[in-house]
Amino acid sequence: MNTMNEKFIWPPHIDEMGDVVKKYINEGNPLSIADDSGVYKELETLFSKLHGRKYGLLVSSGTMALYSAFFGINLVPGDEVICTSYSYHATATPLLHFGVKIVFCDVEEDTGNIDVLKIEELITSKTRVILTNDQWGHPCDKEGVLEICKKYDLKYVEDCSHAHFAEYNGKFVGTFGDVACWSLQGNKLLSGGEGGILLTDSQEIFERAVLLGHNLKRPSNSVKTPEFKPLERTGYGLKLRIHPLAAVMVLHQLERYCFNWINSRKVTLEYFERRLEEETFFKSMTKRTYVTSMGAWYGFKPRADFEKLKINKKHFVEWMNSKSYDVSLPKTGVLGDYQIFKNNQYILYNFEKNESEYPCPCAHRYHEQIITFPTFTFHEYEIIDSYISAIKDYMREYGYEENM
Numbered sequence: 001m002n003t004m005n006e007k008f009i010w011p012p013h014i015d016e017m018g019d020v021v022k023k024y025i026n027e028g029n030p031l032s033i034a035d036d037s038g039v040y041k042e043l044e045t046l047f048s049k050l051h052g053r054k055y056g057l058l059v060s061s062g063t064m065a066l067y068s069a070f071f072g073i074n075l076v077p078g079d080e081v082i083c084t085s086y087s088y089h090a091t092a093t094p095l096l097h098f099g100v101k102i103v104f105c106d107v108e109e110d111t112g113n114i115d116v117l118k119i120e121e122l123i124t125s126k127t128r129v130i131l132t133n134d135q136w137g138h139p140c141d142k143e144g145v146l147e148i149c150k151k152y153d154l155k156y157v158e159d160c161s162h163a164h165f166a167e168y169n170g171k172f173v174g175t176f177g178d179v180a181c182w183s184l185q186g187n188k189l190l191s192g193g194e195g196g197i198l199l200t201d202s203q204e205i206f207e208r209a210v211l212l213g214h215n216l217k218r219p220s221n222s223v224k225t226p227e228f229k230p231l232e233r234t235g236y237g238l239k240l241r242i243h244p245l246a247a248v249m250v251l252h253q254l255e256r257y258c259f260n261w262i263n264s265r266k267v268t269l270e271y272f273e274r275r276l277e278e279e280t281f282f283k284s285m286t287k288r289t290y291v292t293s294m295g296a297w298y299g300f301k302p303r304a305d306f307e308k309l310k311i312n313k314k315h316f317v318e319w320m321n322s323k324s325y326d327v328s329l330p331k332t333g334v335l336g337d338y339q340i341f342k343n344n345q346y347i348l349y350n351f352e353k354n355e356s357e358y359p360c361p362c363a364h365r366y367h368e369q370i371i372t373f374p375t376f377t378f379h380e381y382e383i384i385d386s387y388i389s390a391i392k393d394y395m396r397e398y399g400y401e402e403n404m
């Protein structure tokens with residue numbers, strides 16, 4: 001259990017994980033897998049089956065899962081992609097390597113997810129894809145996005161890296177898009193240290209994704225389309241395989257721990273939220289009625305209208321840190337603000353970036369309102385109680401009670 005003075009650590013220690021990895025090695029299992037067999041097959045099959053999807057492909061990272069997805073749907077220079085404006089940068093950075101225009105869409109001010117009401121005005125004859133994230137585990141409006149995709153014949157790419165097994169009206173995220181991607185990096189609910197996976201029902205997307213980053217026997221086994229057969233040995237030349245030991249770790253977590261973690265994180269964070277909302281100036285994270293599970297609930301980010309309350313957010317964080325409480329300003333930012341997206345100096349393809357085109361005021365307002373608390377998962381109620389007491393001390397010390 002984390003004490004108040006310790007940083008929140010994820011993934012949690014699993015006593016037998018060392019033995020699981022050792023067993024895999026000692027049994028002489030391969031440390032390089034050139035096809036779709038062994039632990040790759042087991043994990044891809046289980047993850048696809050849990051989501052009811054036809055094809056699964058493990059890769060080296062979530063970033064590369066997204067890159068493979070964009071290659072899978074055959075994005076070409078000149079295409080336009082409408083992308084949520086608030087996420088980890090890697091939701092969108094792989095797009096820069098395709099020469100497409102990224103069109104950032106503003107988000108809902110209370111969830112940080114793409115605002116479907118603002119998508120249609122951004123569609124042009126060049127738009128090919130809508131790209132969403134399920135911010136901190138809260139599914140975005142899947143039906144809303146799908147309706148627009150259907151109306152304009154667009155592909156839907158889901159970045160589910162924050163939201164393993166989160167549910168939209170009882171259906172897992174990652175079951176809505178033409179292709180869905182997850183990170184399996186160290187901080188994620190399922191973690192191989194590094195890794196990623198994509199799921200799709202489209203044979204074409206799958207085969208192109210396989211060919212992009214997998215060579216030798218994998219394309220021979222996975223690629224059926226005659227047109228692609230000549231690429232069997234070489235693929236398209238990149239190598240994006242996950243390390244087999246990372247896959248072993250993820251498989252073990254998925255089989256033994258993942259759903260228990262989801263359940264205990266839910267109970268623990270709901271307790272934290274309730275106390276914050278009832279006793280301090282923080283509001284719970286918004287949950288739309290279609291959210292039937294927050295799943296991985298990747299980040300715990302309560303909101304407060306600091307400006308209206310006249311509370312200096314930075315001062316609050318520093319004060320909490322001075323008392324050894326693990327809170328911080330959110331590191332995720334508004335995507336259009338990053339130099340990589342707005343500065344022509346860093347251009348990879350020949351189109352002009354225009355920083356003033358997509359101001360995304362709600363993304364900025366969302367960002368200003370949230371604070372990062374530890375994503376407590378294992379019923380750390382005593383520690384949570386001490387966080388609440390500390391916040392109340394702060395309010396008392398700085399006379400904020402009358403603002404509540």
Ligand SMILES: Cc1ncc(COP(=O)(O)O)c(C=O)c1O
Binds near residue numbers: 061063064159194
């Ligand atoms: C929303 C989102 N997308 C993509 C990624 C990239 O995943 P990876 O670090 O495995 O490349 C992350 C990683 O934090 C993420 O949070």
